[in-house]
Amino acid sequence: MRDRRSVLRCAAIAAMVGASAPILAACGGGETTGTPTTSTGVTSGPTSAPTTGGSTGPTSAAPGGKVLGPVSDVPVGGGKVFADAKVVVTQPTAGQFKGFSAVCTHQGNPIGSVEEGQIICPFHNSHFSITDGAPVSGPAQTPLPAVNVAVSGTNVVQTA
Template sequence: MDVPEGRSGTRPVLLRALPRSTGPGRVLGAVGRLEDTRLLDGVARSLRRCTRALPLGRGRDVLHGRWLGHPVHPVMVQIPVGAWFSSAVLDCVPGARRSSRVLIGLGLVGAVPAALAGWVDWAELQKPQMRVGLVHAACNSVAVVCYGGSLGARLTGREFRGRVLALAGLTAVSVGGALGGHLAYRQAAGANHTESVPHLVGEGWHPVGPLDGIPVGRPVRRLLDDIAVVVVRQPDGSVQALADHCSHLGGPLSEGTVRDGCVRCPWHGSVFRLSDGWNVRGPATSPQPAFDTRITDGQLEIRLRRGLRAVP
């Protein structure tokens, strides 16, 4: 937050009044600087191109978690993280060496699909999120290397080295997990960005403007109080309306394209069915809030469709 300057143009008194950053404040400040740094952008662009070029087909939506209704990556990471934390506990239990090795191996196997899902999601984020995501992935990669070395050391009889490497891996995956939490909760990566719409739209019908002001076949933005909606007028005279901000990351659907009864988000390519808001293609994992429409004296009126869920 900027501190306002006094008449002399200096700020000594106000700056002295500001408290020093506490431990949590320093952490948030460090991650905030990471969000703003551009040093990683060149690497991010190259990795994003490579990730988007992977021939995954429909598997891409599976990895996004469209079938689940929310990102699948946070679910999949429970296997490696849980296995590695459990192996750390077993390292403190006499006679549990073999079980600890099995858990480390399970974590290494589970890390592969979890990482793939994470990279697929990461490639469709905004720049500040991608920067944090790169460091998150780097920490997890360090963890994988450490646990791979730990397993190799244990299998060759170097138990102490294996435990030290496992401890280093546990530290790395813990830092990576904290950054993943920052991505999910602080930066809202993977969150449904339209969840608030049903709570903000009042009951009943609401006017949004004259019908003759809506072009045929092209998405336009209209306001319902302070809620943006995208409206599409079809050649047969019917009108369809969805919440305008994409559920993926809030992209403006009104600036997208309409094809085959669907609207495509211009930011990351999510496709939503205009009739009911269903997300027919990701990276969006949540459908769009949909509205009923009617024409009254030449005015378009819309009503939030409540209690009805879009279906595939």
């Protein structure tokens, strides 16, 4: 049985995603399978020329990749979910940025947050490591797939 906090969290995330009916209905079945990949750590120094000109939103292109958001949004020992790009970026140690898919490997629901050093899917309470995306607890058995990220100027970018 879900507690009130879980229900409210699921409803809020579903509203953000804009697909509440299919997401809230996805509560059965088995594990999603796939080939896990490893994440590559990136140092915080600029990997390409800093972005110049107007503001850069999550869909803007930057030298070396698609801008996800400012480096300052990704705390050391934590992370940030960039829902529009379906990417979660973590910073396990100062200057080391890691990217993972923000889609839970248990049932394909969106990752909700990064709290207390873990990536959390609020739908079935799977927790993943911010270091390598490996499952820490919950029903998920498969790591979050790695996503290539880098630092470009003051932004975190998704690279090919």
